[in-house]
Amino acid sequence: MSTNQIGLEKADMSAIIQKLNGLLSSYHIFYINVRGYHWNVKGEHFFSLHEKFEELYTDLQLQIDEIAERILTLGGTPLHAYSDFSQNASISEDKNVHDGKQCVEGVVSGLQSLIEEQRNVSAAADEADDQGTADLVDGYVQEQEKLIWMYNAFLG
Numbered sequence: 001m002s003t004n005q006i007g008l009e010k011a012d013m014s015a016i017i018q019k020l021n022g023l024l025s026s027y028h029i030f031y032i033n034v035r036g037y038h039w040n041v042k043g044e045h046f047f048s049l050h051e052k053f054e055e056l057y058t059d060l061q062l063q064i065d066e067i068a069e070r071i072l073t074l075g076g077t078p079l080h081a082y083s084d085f086s087q088n089a090s091i092s093e094d095k096n097v098h099d100g101k102q103c104v105e106g107v108v109s110g111l112q113s114l115i116e117e118q119r120n121v122s123a124a125a126d127e128a129d130d131q132g133t134a135d136l137v138d139g140y141v142q143e144q145e146k147l148i149w150m151y152n153a154f155l156g
Contacts, residue, residue: 004075004097007047010119016086017076024067024078025088026117030110031060033094037103045100056107056147068135088136101155102115108151111144118144 003009038053067080079085086093087135092107118137125133 006073006132008074008087008128009131013074013076013130016121016125016128016130016133017071017082017087019124020067020071020074021076021079022088022090023114023117023121023137024064025073025085026114027060027064027067027152028082028085028093029089029091029093030114031057031108033091033110034060035092037106039095040098041100042098043100049100049103053092053103053107057112059143066136073132074130091115104151104154105121108148108155109150111148115144115148 004013016120034053034057038050041049041053050127068080071078079088091110097106104134118141121137122134122141125131125137
């Protein structure tokens with residue numbers, strides 16, 4: 001069997017690369033949703049939510065880059081067209097949301113979807129002895145679990 005540049009078996013990595021491309025797609029759709037919340041939120045909590053959404057989409061942008069670079073490290077090609085993202089994402093677009101509470105509910109729902117998808121990626125990576133991918137997404141899960149707690153605290 002042949003191995004990739006980091007010593008993992010290429011055949012085992014194709015499934016991981018496919019899962020990472022799905023995750024990359026979900027991140028892109030969620031990123032766009034959060035940008036929309038940031039731009040369009042209205043109401044009494046505008047200032048605090050506007051700032052929080054900016055923090056979140058800035059973090060998402062970094063994570064998107066890390067996921068794409070992991071795909072490259074494994075010998076794959078990251079998806080890079082919005083048509084591919086919409087076909088492969090586990091998250092749907094959330095359009096025309098203005099109410100602060102609805103925006104936060106969209107954030108919580110998106111984070112929950114990402115966590116579920118990342119747990120699946122992590123389990124597959126563990127089976128393929130791909131510790132790097134498992135560690136990457138497990139770190140995201142830990143951060144996002146805390147964010148869900150914080151956003152739910154806002155919702156009451």
